[in-house]
Amino acid sequence: xxxxxxxxxxxxxxxxxxxxxxxxVDLALGVTLGAVLVALLGRRLRLAPDGVAVAPIQRAVxxxxxxxxxxxEILVGTWDMALRVVHLRDLKHPGVVRFPIGERSEHGVAIxxxxxxxxxxxxxxxxxxxxxxxxxxxxxxxxxxxLRERFERFYDRYQRKVFP
Amino acid sequence: xxxxxxxxxxxxxVAGLLGVVVVRVARAETTxxxxxxLDLLTLILVGLLALAAGQDGRAYALEAGxxxxxxxxxxxxxxxxYYENRRPFS
Amino acid sequence: xxxxxxxxxTVLGLAILTIGVYGFVRMPDVYTQLHAASKAGFLGIxxxxxxxxxxxxxxxxxxxxxxxxxxxxxxxxxxxxxxRAAHRREEPMHISEAVDETVDDR
Numbered sequence: 257x258x259x260x261x262x263x264x265x266x267x268x269x270x271x272x273x274x275x276x277x278x279x280x281v282d283l284a285l286g287v288t289l290g291a292v293l294v295a296l297l298g299r300r301l302r303l304a305p306d307g308v309a310v311a312p313i314q315r316a317v318x319x320x321x322x323x324x325x326x327x328x329e330i331l332v333g334t335w336d337m338a339l340r341v342v343h344l345r346d347l348k349h350p351g352v353v354r355f356p357i358g359e360r361s362e363h364g365v366a367i368x369x370x371x372x373x374x375x376x377x378x379x380x381x382x383x384x385x386x387x388x389x390x391x392x393x394x395x396x397x398x399x400x401x402x403l404r405e406r407f408e409r410f411y412d413r414y415q416r417k418v419f420p
Numbered sequence: 421x422x423x424x425x426x427x428x429x430x431x432x433x434v435a436g437l438l439g440v441v442v443v444r445v446a447r448a449e450t451t452x453x454x455x456x457x458l459d460l461l462t463l464i465l466v467g468l469l470a471l472a473a474g475q476d477g478r479a480y481a482l483e484a485g486x487x488x489x490x491x492x493x494x495x496x497x498x499x500x501x502y503y504e505n506r507r508p509f510s
Numbered sequence: 511x512x513x514x515x516x517x518x519x520t521v522l523g524l525a526i527l528t529i530g531v532y533g534f535v536r537m538p539d540v541y542t543q544l545h546a547a548s549k550a551g552f553l554g555i556x557x558x559x560x561x562x563x564x565x566x567x568x569x570x571x572x573x574x575x576x577x578x579x580x581x582x583x584x585x586x587x588x589x590x591x592x593x594r595a596a597h598r599r600e601e602p603m604h605i606s607e608a609v610d611e612t613v614d615d616r
Contacts, residue, residue, distance in 0.1 A: 341533035373586035474562035
């Protein structure tokens with residue numbers, strides 16, 4: 257029940273943001289629409305089970321750090337991609353690599369995949385739950401083990417404290 | 421507001437980019453490339469709308485951009501799923 | 511001052527977009543095109559939106575932030591959908607030295 261009310265309120269807020277209005281009538285309309293949507297679709301949307309619980313304060317403190325780290329990755333990736341596009345770095349070793357999932361929960365896998373895919377130079381192709389692998393396409397896989405090590409280090413340093 | 425020179429030059433430039441991508445949509449080699457080109461096309465259109473909203477000072481163009489971005493996301497997903505297993509919803 | 515900053519952001523965004531489109535035209539197969547097109551494009555759009563939001567009123571700023579968050583959530587998912595579809599339909603990689611660690615499970 258709490259989840260339903262929370263989702264309806266969240267959707268109502270999104271509605272307000274989209275309209276950029278502060279009219280209470282709009283808020284009521286948004287929350288009503290959200291509640292109807294959740295009531296209609298709630299059963300069909302399977303929400304991922306929460307894995308490991310994180311203290312809200314810890315999450316609130318580390319989330320901006322995590323966002324900053326992801327943004328830095330995007331900047332570096334875009335710069336690297338730009339150099340490759342204009343022939344200043346070579347484009348000889350693109351390829352598909354497997355990364356082990358490790359200790360990530362279901363949420364953690366989703367956030368990891370999203371963050372890695374958002375930075376240019378890497379795209380998630382597949383999640384292999386049987387072998388517990390993430391399949392990525394990288395623009396440069398001349399050294400796959402170094403890539404895996406970087407992926408793990410990013411998780412350890414920034415993500416573990418927010419989305420384990 | 422960007423200065424007028426930058427705005428008009430940018431408008432022409434983005435229109436040129438749109439033209440290039442339209443050609444790529446028409447002449448893509450594989451289906452995935454065509455879907456990707458369509459996705460890029462709407463992304464550039466959102467950029468064009470952002471540019472226009474900046475000059476105009478009003479938010480109408482950005483509302484259109486918001487709707488366009490959402491719509492293109494859903495369209496890309498549906499097209500990919502159809503290409504993958506011949507059904508939009510599995 | 512703000513106009514100069516806005517101009518710089520606009521030019522930066524256009525440059526990133528141009529690199530994205532050029533990369534999209536130049537890359538040989540769909541996987542490499544994905545990197546250039548959808549992701550390099552994202553930062554370009556964000557730069558253009560930032561240039562718009564610099565001098566806008568509240569309505570414009572909320573929309574710009576909303577579009578940025580929305581794109582940050584949707585571009586990776588769209589890229590993943592395209593990549594997965596191409597991978598499952600076994601679209602070829604056109605670079606001869608390309609590595610594929612999943613080739614043994616086919």
